Amino acid sequence: MAYDYFGLSIGALVIWGFFMASLLHVSFYILAVNKNVQALACAFILAASYSLSDLTTSVNFESIDFAIYFVYDIVTLAIVIMSRHFFYKCDSRQPCYIYCTLGLTINAMLFLAMFIDSHLLGTDEPWALWYFYSSMVNIVDLVMVGALILNRDFLGLQLISRKVLNIKTT
Amino acid sequence: MNIFIKGKTMANLNIKNIDSSKSAGKTKTLSVNVIKSLASLKAISGGRASGNYPKKRFPTIIVDNGI
Numbered sequence: 001m002a003y004d005y006f007g008l009s010i011g012a013l014v015i016w017g018f019f020m021a022s023l024l025h026v027s028f029y030i031l032a033v034n035k036n037v038q039a040l041a042c043a044f045i046l047a048a049s050y051s052l053s054d055l056t057t058s059v060n061f062e063s064i065d066f067a068i069y070f071v072y073d074i075v076t077l078a079i080v081i082m083s084r085h086f087f088y089k090c091d092s093r094q095p096c097y098i099y100c101t102l103g104l105t106i107n108a109m110l111f112l113a114m115f116i117d118s119h120l121l122g123t124d125e126p127w128a129l130w131y132f133y134s135s136m137v138n139i140v141d142l143v144m145v146g147a148l149i150l151n152r153d154f155l156g157l158q159l160i161s162r163k164v165l166n167i168k169t170t
Numbered sequence: 171m172n173i174f175i176k177g178k179t180m181a182n183l184n185i186k187n188i189d190s191s192k193s194a195g196k197t198k199t200l201s202v203n204v205i206k207s208l209a210s211l212k213a214i215s216g217g218r219a220s221g222n223y224p225k226k227r228f229p230t231i232i233v234d235n236g237i
Contacts, residue, residue, distance in 0.1 A: 053217065
């Protein structure tokens with residue numbers, strides 16, 4: 001982020017959002033308003049993963065941190081997919097699941113690109129990729145929070161994926 | 171006090187020249203300010219969702235108090 005403190009606020013907001021989403025789905029589950037295990041599992045896994053990654057990395061940002069974040073995203077993605085396989089395999093994919101898996105994949109690719117550029121290639125001056133990474137990570141994380149709370153296909157990604165899959169099968 | 175950057179002496183601060191009898195703690199305050207201002211140039215992590223990136227790398231600063 002070009003402005004470190006704005007990034008700090010956004011990061012805190014995203015983690016708070018994940019916790020609020022998991023709390024919302026836990027209360028819905030307990031009160032039997034909506035027993036949505038898919039949304040509950042996704043929100044809980046993401047909240048745990050983001051909190052753990054913040055706790056385990058240092059305050060001073062180093063380029064190696066991108067590799068750690070990349071591993072965190074891949075592991076989180078694997079856990080989200082595995083949780084579907086074990087707990088709600090028969091259910092149809094809900095928007096929150098699709099948005100989370102897609103969001104984590106985009107984030108992982110961005111972290112990998114940043115790790116290669118800043119750590120392996122040794123770039124130390126911000127350029128287009130860095131600004132793109134900064135904006136995209138924030139947008140993707142906020143979209144994931146929104147998808148977990150609302151559980152709606154507000155960007156039409158599910159619709160597009162269904163159409164693409166239908167075209168491929170026909 | 172000597173300030174080394176990458177093993178080279180970049181600045182020599184003579185305590186006798188800076189310190190005066192009227193303000194005894196002045197040297198200490200100055201050295202703290204130097205370190206603090208360099209440390210603040212490092213990027214704050216802000217976590218995974220912050221979108222922050224590391225700022226330009228700075229050389230390691232070693233402050234030798236001449237002890």
